[in-house]
Amino acid sequence: xxxxxxxxxxxxxxxxxxxxTLVLMLLLxxxxxxxxxxxxxxxxxxxxxxxxxxxxxxxxxxxxxxxGLLSQVELFDAEVTTEDEAREAVxxxxxxxxxxxxxxxxxxxxxxxxxxxxVLQDPASGIKARIVETMVxxxxxxxxxxxxxxxxxxxxxxxxxxxTEAERWQLTGxxxxxxxxxxxxxAIAIEEAEAETRDVDVHSYFAPSFAVLFLxxxxxxxxxTIHEERESGTYGRLMASPVGRSxxxxxxxxxxxxxxxxxxxxxxxxxxxLFGIDWGSHPVAVIVMALVTAAGAASLAIVIASVARTAxxxxxxxxxxxxxxSLLGGSMWPIEQAxxxxxxxxxxxxxxxxxxxxKKLVFYDAGLAGISQEIxxxxxxxxxxxxxxxxxxxxxxxxx
Amino acid sequence: xxxxxxIEVDGLVKRYGQLVAVDAVSFVVNEGEIFGLLGPNGAGxxxxxxVLSCLTPPTxxxxxxxxxxxxxxxxxxxSKIGVVxxxxxxxxxxxxxxxxxxxxxxxGVPERTLAERIDELLSVVQLAERAGGRIDxxxxxxxxxxxxxxxxxxxxxxxxxxxxxxxxxPQTRRSILDLVKDxxxxxxxxxxxxxxxxxxxxxxxxxxxxxxxxxxxIGTRAELTTSIGATTSIDVRADGLDDSIVDWLSSxxxxxxxxxDGDDLTINTTAEANLLPVIVExxxxxxxxxxxxxxxxxxxxxxxxxxxxxxxxxxxxxxxAATKTNALHG
Numbered sequence: 001x002x003x004x005x006x007x008x009x010x011x012x013x014x015x016x017x018x019x020x021t022l023v024l025m026l027l028l029x030x031x032x033x034x035x036x037x038x039x040x041x042x043x044x045x046x047x048x049x050x051x052x053x054x055x056x057x058x059x060x061x062x063x064x065x066x067x068g069l070l071s072q073v074e075l076f077d078a079e080v081t082t083e084d085e086a087r088e089a090v091x092x093x094x095x096x097x098x099x100x101x102x103x104x105x106x107x108x109x110x111x112x113x114x115x116x117x118x119v120l121q122d123p124a125s126g127i128k129a130r131i132v133e134t135m136v137x138x139x140x141x142x143x144x145x146x147x148x149x150x151x152x153x154x155x156x157x158x159x160x161x162x163x164t165e166a167e168r169w170q171l172t173g174x175x176x177x178x179x180x181x182x183x184x185x186x187a188i189a190i191e192e193a194e195a196e197t198r199d200v201d202v203h204s205y206f207a208p209s210f211a212v213l214f215l216x217x218x219x220x221x222x223x224x225t226i227h228e229e230r231e232s233g234t235y236g237r238l239m240a241s242p243v244g245r246s247x248x249x250x251x252x253x254x255x256x257x258x259x260x261x262x263x264x265x266x267x268x269x270x271x272x273x274l275f276g277i278d279w280g281s282h283p284v285a286v287i288v289m290a291l292v293t294a295a296g297a298a299s300l301a302i303v304i305a306s307v308a309r310t311a312x313x314x315x316x317x318x319x320x321x322x323x324x325x326s327l328l329g330g331s332m333w334p335i336e337q338a339x340x341x342x343x344x345x346x347x348x349x350x351x352x353x354x355x356x357x358x359k360k361l362v363f364y365d366a367g368l369a370g371i372s373q374e375i376x377x378x379x380x381x382x383x384x385x386x387x388x389x390x391x392x393x394x395x396x397x398x399x400x
Numbered sequence: 401x402x403x404x405x406x407i408e409v410d411g412l413v414k415r416y417g418q419l420v421a422v423d424a425v426s427f428v429v430n431e432g433e434i435f436g437l438l439g440p441n442g443a444g445x446x447x448x449x450x451v452l453s454c455l456t457p458p459t460x461x462x463x464x465x466x467x468x469x470x471x472x473x474x475x476x477x478x479s480k481i482g483v484v485x486x487x488x489x490x491x492x493x494x495x496x497x498x499x500x501x502x503x504x505x506x507x508g509v510p511e512r513t514l515a516e517r518i519d520e521l522l523s524v525v526q527l528a529e530r531a532g533g534r535i536d537x538x539x540x541x542x543x544x545x546x547x548x549x550x551x552x553x554x555x556x557x558x559x560x561x562x563x564x565x566x567x568x569x570p571q572t573r574r575s576i577l578d579l580v581k582d583x584x585x586x587x588x589x590x591x592x593x594x595x596x597x598x599x600x601x602x603x604x605x606x607x608x609x610x611x612x613x614x615x616x617x618i619g620t621r622a623e624l625t626t627s628i629g630a631t632t633s634i635d636v637r638a639d640g641l642d643d644s645i646v647d648w649l650s651s652x653x654x655x656x657x658x659x660x661d662g663d664d665l666t667i668n669t670t671a672e673a674n675l676l677p678v679i680v681e682x683x684x685x686x687x688x689x690x691x692x693x694x695x696x697x698x699x700x701x702x703x704x705x706x707x708x709x710x711x712x713x714x715x716x717x718x719x720x721a722a723t724k725t726n727a728l729h730g
Contacts, residue, residue, distance in 0.1 A: 006505045010491065017493050233489035237550070240453040240483040241506045242475045 003243055007251025008258060015222060015259055025218050025263045029210040030270055036210075037203045037275065049128045051078045052086035052098035052120075056105060066101060069139060075131070090120045096128035097121050099136055106172065109147040130337065150175040203275035205334065208358030211267040212293065212351050213322070213331040218263055219301030220318040222256040226302075226393075227311035249393055253302060253386070260294035282367040289361060289371055293354045296378040299385035300350055306392035325349045353377045403431030406558055406589050407452065411461035414447050421447040423613035424461065429558070434580070434590040436604030438597065438700060440712055444613040445593040446486070449560050452591070453483050466557055479507065482556035486563045488543045489550070492536035496527060496546050499535060500553055507554035521549040525579065541572030548579065558589045565599065577603055597700045597712055609704060616707045621700060628706040630698035631656050631668040634676060640688040641665055648682065663691075 015021045051070060055063025063080060070078040081089065086098035100118040102108075108115035119136050121129035153171060157163050163171075226249075229235040238248055268290060271277040279286045304321060308314040326332050329351025335343060346352040357374035360366035368375075407429035414422040422444040429435040437445040450456045452463050454474045463470045468477040490499045500518045509517060522528040525545035535543060544564060551559055561580065565573045580603060584590050594600055600607050601621055608618045617624055641663060649658045654671035669675050676695065683690055704712045 003506060003508075006502065010494070010502050013498070014491060014493055233485045233487040234491065236453075236455055237483060237485060237489040237503075238506060239455055240478060240481070241503070242479045242508060243506050244475075 001250075004247045004251035004254060007248060008254035011222070011225065011252065011255030012258055014225075015255075021218065021221065021259075024214060024221060025259075026266060026270065029207075029214040029267055030274060032210050033203055033207045033271070033275065036206045048077050049075055049097075049131060050089075050095040051076050051132055052089050052095045053078050053080045054083045054086045054098060054100040055080065056101055056103040063101065066099070066139070070135070076135075087120060097132035099132065109143050109150075112147055112151060146175050146178055149178065201277075203271070204277050204362045205359070207267070207271040207275060207277055208362065209331040209351075209355055211264060211271075212297070212354045212358075213326045215260055215263055215267075215293065215297045216301065216322045216326070216351075217319075219256055219260055219297045220304060220314065220322065222259055222298075223252070223301035223305035224311045224314040224318070226252055226305050227308065227314055231311060245394070249390065253298065256298040256301065257294055260298045261291055264290040264294050277362065280361045280365040282361070282365070285366065285368045285371055286361055288368060288375065289357045292375050292378050292382075293357070295382045296350050296354065296385070299382045299389065303385040303389040303392070306389040326351050328352070330355050350378065350381055353381075403433075405429070406431045406466055407435075407591060408464040409448070409452070409461070410463075412448065412451060412458050412463055413460035414444075414451055414456065415459045420613050422451070422458075425610070425613070425615045426461075427608050427615060427618055429589060429591055431557075431589050432584070432587060433605045434584050434592055434603050436600040436607040437591070437593040437610055438595070438600045438604075438607050438704075438712075439610035440595050442612075443595075443610040445595075445610055446562055447613075448610075449483075449562050449591065449593060453481060453560060454478050479554070480557045482551035482554065482559045484548050484551040484559065484561045484564055486566055488535075488547050490535050490543065490547060493534060495532050495534055496522065496538070496549075497531040499546065500550060503550045504553045509554050517553060517555075521552055524552075524582075525549045526575075539572075540568050541575065544568060544572065544576055545579065548576070552583070552588075556588075558591060559583065561590060561592045563593055563595070565594070565596070595712065597704070601700055607700060609700070609707060611704075611708050617703065624700065624703045625698040626670070628703055630702045630706070631670055632698060633696040634667040634669065634679065635692075635694040635696070636665040636667070636679070636683070636690060637663055637692045638665065638683055638688040638690040639663060640686070641683075642686070645683065645686055645688070649679070 053063065053067055053070065055066070067078055067080055070076045079095075081098075083098075083100060086095070086100065089095040090098050098120040100120065102115055102117065105115050105117070107113070117136055117140060119129070119133050121133070150171065153175075154163060154168075157167070157171075226235075229238070235248070239245065265287070268279060268286060272279065301318065304318040305314045308317050328346050329335070329349030330338075330346060331351045335346055335352070335355075338346070353374045357371045357378070360371050360374070364370065405428045407427075409428070410426050412422055412425045413420070425444070425448060427435075437443075437448060439445055447456070451458050452465065452470060454470050454477060457471055465477040466480045468480065470477045491502070494502070497518060500521065501514060504514045504517065518531075519528065522531050525548060527542060527545055527549075530538070530542065535546065538546070548559075548561070548564065551561075564580075565576055568576070577599065580590060580592065590603075592599075592603060606618060606620055607624065609616045609624070617627065619627065641660060643660070645665070646658050646660050649655050649665075649667055652669075652675070654669050654675055655667055656670065657666075657668040659666045667675075667679065676693070680690060680693070701712055704710075
């Protein structure tokens, strides 16, 4: 056991003295998080979303009502324009999205007929455009509800007597007022707005993602040393000394795991210090999640190294595998936007569960119970990976 | 032969599939000896050392270190040996001292004596002042010396040196060979593999000649050369030679052949060391004036050539061997 510990300490000393390791461990994930943060709207999340609003030619009332609704949310910077101007503004990136209200929308709402509100999106403003789309969906839902209520009123009055044109407009105005108040109901709206502001904090979203991605790369570099030791002759020298192969593998695993744990914990601290990320109010849960994630990444990297036959092969195969798994598992993009079928596939990746655990800590302030599923699944993965690597290293004689 | 047998190899066979890397090799190394395994690349020297180092199990036969079977008592046998592989098996970004500390711990050297042992070894390999330097900042020779020190950290009974001078300059080679001599003089048994004849002749008390996995012959240089009937050739150039000197030389028991061509005299003998002063004295007494004497001692190259029908030096080794000869005798 002491010899395994000495091997682990030796590995840690070598890795920590290696500048490339420090770049991979800390600088790259932090740098990428900062770049993505700036690209998506600064270092404090999304502060403003430019929206172009296009109303129907005969629909000033509707257009003004919609503009009024949008102005209720500070996040939106709405501007009423023509459709051509709106398309140009979105295409040039000046606006994140444009909302196009169709002709006859009021009548369609009142009559319960189908109508489509178009949302033009800037592909480069993925999250912002998605927020606009969500708001329009909510508006459409309120409008449908308002239409049902309005039609019920009209039907009730018309059953007694015919409705005059003035009454029709009065009722329509009242209906819009009801929709407006329903949509912008202060108590709920304020609460939801706060929740959404946390939801779209780019740094909070991507810092854990990149931490997991680069944790895997650091672990790959660490696991690769199994082959480097064989290729440089130090493994042979170790095997000619009173050190067993199992001691060597245990030392390698311990060293990798310690490095992984240090990396995740440091990235959590640096994420708080540099980007103001709030990891929630359950520090024990954060530490447990970090340590479990480190175990998963270390054992996954070891299994990759044990499948490969050389250090170079470990690099090539491992890099391809990690990139693919990170794409699938949501370490590079918001997987929440993917179709359900894709997310089901993502559940088979380590990245998905690691990211899911950190997301629950950051966005939902989950405690240990809240992330228990993620912890159990990653621990199960770690056990499977570790068992597979021990089997491969011993049966396939990778080290001889 | 010096002490008791410390390495005993009997009928050792190692096969890799159809390839027979070591074919029924047997030899014994005694305490305090420098025993050389001499042969070309692919002769089976490194495979033999790998089996003795417990790195690979034998296919057949037995190998014992200090009476411990390397297959059945692997861990105990490993603690008796120090291995210096051909490559620099060190951690390049760690310091010399850190490397030695690590290897000391792997051999279970007690912490209380480890620092003292490291200081002693750094002094032996003349690198005490570079203890804190990283290995990757060292010259090739310095790395080689630390590589040897790492094999000595636990005071082994036997040191295995696997071609430790491959690819290094003559000066460094000389310092390493001197170091091995010094270590042996202090009582350390050495098993040394090489494909350089001059190293084997310079260092080894006894040599085992290997080729194509087989042990062809074992003995001291004299035993090996005698076994193939090789003789020392003494070429003398002198004024005033006559047939009486030829007759006299022919009558000597140690002289196997004498030929005279004018002022040149060629004598083949089995006892060069004893005979040369006698010849010179006899020539002087007979009034001859000696201008030059050239002694050609039979070497292991002659033995290898005799045993295998081929030269140990291939084309690529010629230059290296020449520079090595200079290093050994310089």
